[in-house]
Amino acid sequence: MRFDSLEIFLKSGTDALAKGPVAIIFAEDLIEVDTSVRHHLSLGFKSLILFGPETMTLPPAVELKIHRVTYDTRAPNMLTNAVNALIKAAPDIWMYYCYNAEYLFYPFCENRTIGDMLTFHTEERRFGMLTYVVDLYAGDLDEAPNAVSLEDAHLDKSGYYALGRSSTDGPKERQLDFFGGLRWRFEEHMPAARRRIDRIAIFKSQIGLELREDHTFNMEEYNTFSCPWHHNITAAIGSFRTAKALKANAGSAFDIHTFRWHNSVEFEWHSQQLLDLGLMEPGQWF
Structure with a gap:
């Protein structure tokens, strides 16, 4: 499922945070985004949230398994702004974050x-x-x-x-x-x-x-x-x-x-x- 911003995700996508562990990936560029997503899906995370530019492309079968949020991953404090918003929205679950x-x-x-x-x-x-x-x-x-x-x-x-x-x-x-x-x-x-x-x-x-x-x-x-x-x-x-x-x-x-x-x-x-x-x-x- 796609969300046009973090704010929209926090309003309508919080089902992804219902149960952990949750993987959060920040795509700073377009290099190896697909393999990063596939690798973490294989580890058994209950859900995976991918933050990155609109220009990202993923195989349809992979995209169906994740929650994708359009996000400026080059902005100042982008990491802490997003992670802390997710912590506030979903206390008491295991989370993991990384980059592409x-x-x-x-x-x-x-x-x-x-x-x-x-x-x-x-x-x-x-x-x-x-x-x-x-x-x-x-x-x-x-x-x-x-x-x-x-x-x-x-x-x-x-x-x-x-x-x-x-x-x-x-x-x-x-x-x-x-x-x-x-x-x-x-x-x-x-x-x-x-x-x-x-x-x-x-x-x-x-x-x-x-x-x-x-x-x-x-x-x-x-x-x-x-x-x-x-x-x-x-x-x-x-x-x-x-x-x-x-x-x-x-x-x-x-x-x-x-x-x-x-x-x-x-x-x-x-x-x-x-x-x-x-x-x-x-x-x-x-």
Whole structure:
């Protein structure tokens, strides 16, 4: 079903928010929108809301399965405006958000649904889930000048690290800033505020909850990587977003001839590879 604006969706499309988990995808451009939608539909989300320009085209069979909202995904604060409006409209359901050319993976996602995982996560009294945004990039930029290739996708197998997160009151409990991937290797082209690779992309909405522009929430427990007594599940988002930006921006496009280096490996499109590399963990979920 199509909606001409967020306002119209909030008036007449809220059936899509009746039951979670709900996937929310923001199409910043027209690259791999179809595959992003198909991938997330395959994970078992109860509904999927796609925000993007009117010019998007999807196969009819795919479009019938989603709720499509015409939206300016290049506008300032577009992410927080939309997500926070959905939180306010539908408290107490699980939500997930990402951009086009991004693909969610969680432990055992090949044979367990997103609902299975979130049932367990809820039983552990967790209402947010840390997701690492793992940069994907084409191995051959001559063949894929926009840096996007699902058939020749690569990622960094090492070079990831974390630093303690602080506030004016001191270190924040169970919160870390994570770095690595292309944002680390090409940090001279990345604004300091955009170098982190952590995102609380999976969360349970509630009254008063608000997403901030830095991908954290106004309720600090949502921003923690685990509960106090043991490790919890984490997930990963394979993302071409940084690679696309580095090859699209004039300040970096001509300086980068390849993203591959000695720590590049082919992406296998399987959760086990991400588990083996330590880019997500199952916690107590086996």
